[in-house]
Amino acid sequence: MNHQLTKSSRNFRPLSTNLISCSKRWKGGRMSDLSELPSRRILRLSEKCLTLQRNDFVNKSLSSWAVNQFMGCGHGCSFCYVPEVSVVKQKSLLRGYGVESPAEEWGRYTLVRPWDRTSFLSDVLKAEGTPLTELNRDGNRAVMYSSTTDPYQVLKGLSGEDLKMMRAVADNARRKSLEMIRDHSTLNVRILTRSPLAREDFELMRSFGDRLMFGVSLPTLDEKVSRIYEPDAPGPQQRLQLLEDAHAAGIATFVAVAPVFPQSNCEDLVTLFKKVEKAQPHTIFMEPVNIRLKVAERIEASAKKLGMENDVSPFRDSQVWADYAVKMLKVAELAAEEAGVRAKLHLWPDKALGSKAVVQRQSNVHDYTSWLQRCWERISEWPGKSN
Ligand code: SF4
Numbered sequence: 001m002n003h004q005l006t007k008s009s010r011n012f013r014p015l016s017t018n019l020i021s022c023s024k025r026w027k028g029g030r031m032s033d034l035s036e037l038p039s040r041r042i043l044r045l046s047e048k049c050l051t052l053q054r055n056d057f058v059n060k061s062l063s064s065w066a067v068n069q070f071m072g073c074g075h076g077c078s079f080c081y082v083p084e085v086s087v088v089k090q091k092s093l094l095r096g097y098g099v100e101s102p103a104e105e106w107g108r109y110t111l112v113r114p115w116d117r118t119s120f121l122s123d124v125l126k127a128e129g130t131p132l133t134e135l136n137r138d139g140n141r142a143v144m145y146s147s148t149t150d151p152y153q154v155l156k157g158l159s160g161e162d163l164k165m166m167r168a169v170a171d172n173a174r175r176k177s178l179e180m181i182r183d184h185s186t187l188n189v190r191i192l193t194r195s196p197l198a199r200e201d202f203e204l205m206r207s208f209g210d211r212l213m214f215g216v217s218l219p220t221l222d223e224k225v226s227r228i229y230e231p232d233a234p235g236p237q238q239r240l241q242l243l244e245d246a247h248a249a250g251i252a253t254f255v256a257v258a259p260v261f262p263q264s265n266c267e268d269l270v271t272l273f274k275k276v277e278k279a280q281p282h283t284i285f286m287e288p289v290n291i292r293l294k295v296a297e298r299i300e301a302s303a304k305k306l307g308m309e310n311d312v313s314p315f316r317d318s319q320v321w322a323d324y325a326v327k328m329l330k331v332a333e334l335a336a337e338e339a340g341v342r343a344k345l346h347l348w349p350d351k352a353l354g355s356k357a358v359v360q361r362q363s364n365v366h367d368y369t370s371w372l373q374r375c376w377e378r379i380s381e382w383p384g385k386s387n
Contacts, residue, residue: 040157041156042072042098042109043109043112043156043157043163044098044109044110044111044112045114046071048113049114049119049120050113050114050115050120050177051067051113051123052120052124052127052177053067055147057139058351059138060138061139062139062142062190062192062380063139063142063147064130064135064136064141064143065127065144066143066144066147066148067144067151068147068148069112069113069146069173070113070149070153071087071090071109071111072099072106072108072109072111072149073110074107074232075107075230075232076106077229078229078230078299078301079229079259081292082148082149083103084292087148088102090102094109094111097111104294106298107231110156110157112155112170112173113173114169114173115169115172115173115177117176120180121180124184124187125184127185127187128185138378138379140190141186141187141188142188142213142382143187145174145189145190145191150194150195151193151198152193152195152196153197154195155170174201175204178201178205178208182207182208187211188382190213191205191212191215192216192217193216193217193242194233195242196239198214199242199245206251210252213252213382213383214246214253214254215285216253216255217239217255217258218236218240218276219256219258219259220236220263220264220268220272221236221268221271221275222264224308225264227306228302228306229261229289229299229302231305231306240276243276247278252282252383253280253282254281254282255281255284256285256286257269257272257284257285257332258287259288259290260286260287260288260332262289262328264331265331266334266335269331269336270339273336273341274339274340277339281344282380282381282382283346283380284346285347286345286347286348287347287348287349288324288328288329288350289325291314291316291318296312296315299312318352322352322353322361323361326353326362329349332347346378346380347375349372349376353372
């Protein structure tokens with residue numbers, strides 16, 4: 001079966017009409033208790049094809065562009081702020097696919113963007129021709145897979161032939177787009193995932209040589225803590241193994257200890273850093289949980305669903321949160337020093353940590369602001385490039 005979709009087939013709806021598997025209907029509206037969320041999952045083919053677009057990362061030094069082949073993300077991380085900062089803008093579009101509340105239903109819907117050779121090639125050539133002066137200074141001319149979803153997530157919400165078909169559309173779009181970037185540009189690629197399904201593309205990744213970096217998000221090694229924050233993502237040990245396998249396959253690696261949870265202490269981070277170091281990552285990114293509107297509610301609901309206790313006070317109050325965030329960043333520096341990976345640690349302090357109120361609470365304001373500035377200005381490592 002040829003899964004390559006042409007322009008005229010962008011509205012193609014190849015699947016059966018009942019694409020919403022619905023075990024409990026939910027009328028939408030404001031949820032007072034997120035643990036009462038509906039259990040339905042929505043998996044649909046998006047009417048919008050795959051694109052390569054500029055991203056708006058600030059001080060992260062991750063990439064200049066992003067390819068997001070899905071809208072939504074089946075990992076459903078409770079701390080994820082994509083629904084508040086990105087997906088929420090697509091509210092009316094999502095309603096057309098049966099998603100009534102993008103933030104509350106986060107993790108339960110995925111729209112798959114199909115491949116369109118002509119439009120993607122046009123995006124690639126436009127990116128290739130963009131002068132360096134027009135790009136973010138820290139993006140390494142890299143295209144990120146992905147900034148608002150996981151490129152290797154397990155698709156759920158359909159079964160049988162419909163599910164197979166949807167997987168084939170997604171795999172085809174991802175592979176064709178990577179090949180096009182490799183063969184029609186000099187752009188770099190940065191892949192970040194929580195999913196062992198990425199192994200399927202190791203051969204393709206290796207064919208990029210120094211132009212591709214593969215990374216795994218690994219905020220903790222504690223399986224129980226991971227279940228609260230990353231309820232539907234593969235466990236930490238699987239991800240650690242994935243990272244090591246990528247390194248063994250000859251692919252340049254990096255790690256995102258992001259976000260680090262309040263449960264982690266210095267000892268935990270030393271252990272984590274030592275373990276990931278086996279894969280010789282070029283960079284270890286690290287950030288605390290960022291608070292957004294629904295984050296505390298989602299984290300609380302996730303713990304409740306698992307019957308676990310979890311203190312969400314750092315996510316409810318901006319002052320408590322700032323103290324937690326600064327503390328975790330400083331603890332990470334000490335842990336990295338002890339693990340012998342200090343030079344690789346690339347911290348991402350949120351811009352809110354530079355606010356007057358937070359700065360004034362620090363014991364040495366000058367040292368603190370200089371440290372923040374150094375973190376924000378840092379440019380991440382790239383293989384074959386001297387930083
Ligand atoms: S994997 Fe990333 S995009 Fe997906 S839910 Fe988790 S944090 Fe959000």
